[in-house]
Amino acid sequence: MKEGRGSQGPWEWRLLEENCTGCGICADVCEEEALEMPREAAYPKAVPGKCTGCGTCVRECPFDA
Numbered sequence: 001m002k003e004g005r006g007s008q009g010p011w012e013w014r015l016l017e018e019n020c021t022g023c024g025i026c027a028d029v030c031e032e033e034a035l036e037m038p039r040e041a042a043y044p045k046a047v048p049g050k051c052t053g054c055g056t057c058v059r060e061c062p063f064d065a
Helices: 025-029 056-060
Strands: 002-005 012-015
Touching: 025 056
Parallel strands: none
Antiparallel strands: 002 012
């Protein structure tokens, strides 16, 4: 499980690597640009301090990662 801290609140960004396929949908739908999907990466990367905890990435992930 990968984790990262957001810009607001006591919550943390988490990724379930066992569910993630690296499709990049989470990064595509993030309006805050808080996730990046580098071409060479297997998983998305959190951009420190940008995530506001809106949950769009969670709702849109078809793999519950």
